[in-house]
Amino acid sequence: MDSMNRRAAEHPPSASADSSSSPSPASSAPHVPEEPEYLARYMVVKHSWRGRYKRILCISTSAIITLDPSTLSVTNSYDVATDYEGATPIIGRDDNSFEFNISVRTDGRGKFKGMKFSSRFRASILTELHRLRWNRIGAVAEFPVLHLRRRTGEWVPFKMKVTYVGLELIELKSGDLRWCLDFRDMNSPAIILLSDAYGKKNTEHGGFVLCPLYGRKSKAFQAASGTSTTAIISNLTKTAKSMVGLSLAVDSSQSLSVAEYIKRRAKEAVGAEETPCGGWSVTRLRSAAHGTLNVPGLGLGVGPKGGLGEQGDAVSRQLILSKVSLVERRPANYEVSI
Template sequence: MTPLKDNQDVASFLVTKHTTWKGKYKRVFSIGTHGITTYNPDCLEITNRWLYADIFGLVSPKNINTNQNYDFTLLMRKDKKMDSMKFSSEYKSYILTEAFKYRNVFAEKPKEIFRFQAYKHHWSGTRLPIVLEVGPCSLEQLDPSTHTLLATYPYCDIQGILPVRDVPGGFVLAVGGYSRLHMFSNAMDHQVIINKMLECGSLTLNISIKVLSTTITLDDYHYQRFGKYSGDQHQTSLSEFMVHKVNPARYIEPMRRTLCLSDTCLLERDPQTYSVVCLRPLCDVFAIVRDPDHPQKFSIEYLNGQVRTYLAGERDALLASLVDGVRSAGQRDVHVRMSGTPRAYRLGPLHQPVDEETESNHLRLFQNPGRKSRSEVIERFNANVGYSGLIYSVSQDARPLLWLFLTWDLVSPFILLYYHISVLSLRHISKIR
């Protein structure tokens, strides 16, 4: 088995592996910084791993039907020959999107790179020069000078593409569950960009991106750019805090912003013009990270996996208001952490709860942790089980959990880690009782 030196898993998913001799069985499919690893979901022991330098790609079946749309094949080098392994998952689009972020270090490099000079229409009303790269799984926005990645628009999150009739070469992407609009323009190649996106989405992910027949105007874009949250009822502030946004890819120094809470949304406003720079639904907040070392620093983790970091003089007052607002908006699982959610431990996207089998396996880890440390067992459990508690009926698996928590020696530095990770496990114990 090829060693993956210094590899750190960054995203994991529960998949089904298809073989001719053992049939179908579950595996954890993890995308890492240097390669791909599979694990046995029962004990989380490594079963296979490949360096990206030995991976030729991940492909979807060409002739698909409803049952095959979850299938994908990993192509890799084995004994100097090309080999393949077949998997399936309802989260295929997310798996391939994560894996293709490392496409430039695959054994087979992309034959062509589709980059186009374009403009992004800014919240201030100006047009900013950018570079658009049409990737296998997403449209990527790059800095025109350094080609630093600024933003990614995964094809699986794009609800539709709309032409802009009064802007030459203008088109809008409606992204996310609430149709957030992003507007670009390229007078010469806009149709080439759109066609290439449709081609890549179909070829790599087996998905169809809708190109709507209706057109919009530039004014329509400005009035509706926050989709279903464009109305005043969603943008009227209940409380406001001065913050500095930390984003090294875009700003050398933290950018001053006014962070506003409405009944339904979290807004960033420009303190000079009071224009809305960015808007997020409160129900899309997954967790809040309160930095233990920096007295003003905190981060907000969203259900789509994105993270935004800020500095605030009134940090704790802001976090208290934010937690109340998010819970009032219906997101009962929001919680405050001392470190970021370990995405490598989460077996699926944040916006979907894990299945019953995953929940049961993580309960059984307390009985049989194997080589896993106590802290890792708890971290894995908290990464997969929501803050509000267990979802499925697992009373038989849960009975030993109470005994383990009562008998484990927590009077040590470990108790601090246990407290910092979350009070989730204590909530589970009270439910089990």
């Protein structure tokens, strides 16, 4: 887990009365504002003219708040709509630098100024902060691509959209979001180049594989007419570095053909062979893009398709419990679904 608990364990972040004073009657007790529903909270180090000190960075849809971790009292609060301009990584000489800036101002007045922080969770923090401005920022780039369907071996045309925080796969006819992947959720290597039909490591004709973390399945792509594999990979790596401070590793050492990748991908789909302790037939409520769309907050209701939000859907699944894991599988073929 790269963020702290969503709810404060002990006290709200507002100042409280001296604990040594006698309790006041309920009628005269000061009103304590309700703690906002945080999207995420992270332990960070703030850099200022006074030095470096720890803070809890709290991110909600309405405010960016910093707390003193020793008292949980609010040290700074900025309204997202009026006092927050954006966030950027500070690129150091090596990948061990985790500094970033948040551009803010106070009470909707004056110029925006950068607040400097550092955290090993920088990529996740910047991802959440960029999403606060989602309606004000556009796509970084769009590319026509071909996506390999493992079961049929077909290359199907899609549009790949590169965003501030990752990439989205868009269906051409409907414009629906089919799949998405954040830069922070990419493995190392993040991209593997495929060899061409003759086994040569040809960047343009072999295609490439995107490799997610957390057990999610990899996906293979080729550049469609009008672009190149080199252009797509270059844009992905540059955007990840400049927007969330991540260096995506590209592996060009493997002579992995499409046929070999399909065999490897089939083993990924089946998943680990673990002895089941129990199993249940369930209905999974998914968000858009087959459940890969990030869902902020806890207030998203059931939409018209039976899933989470307007574009979410509901699918039948089996939950299989073993001694080491709880696995979601498709009833039709027993494949792991992540």
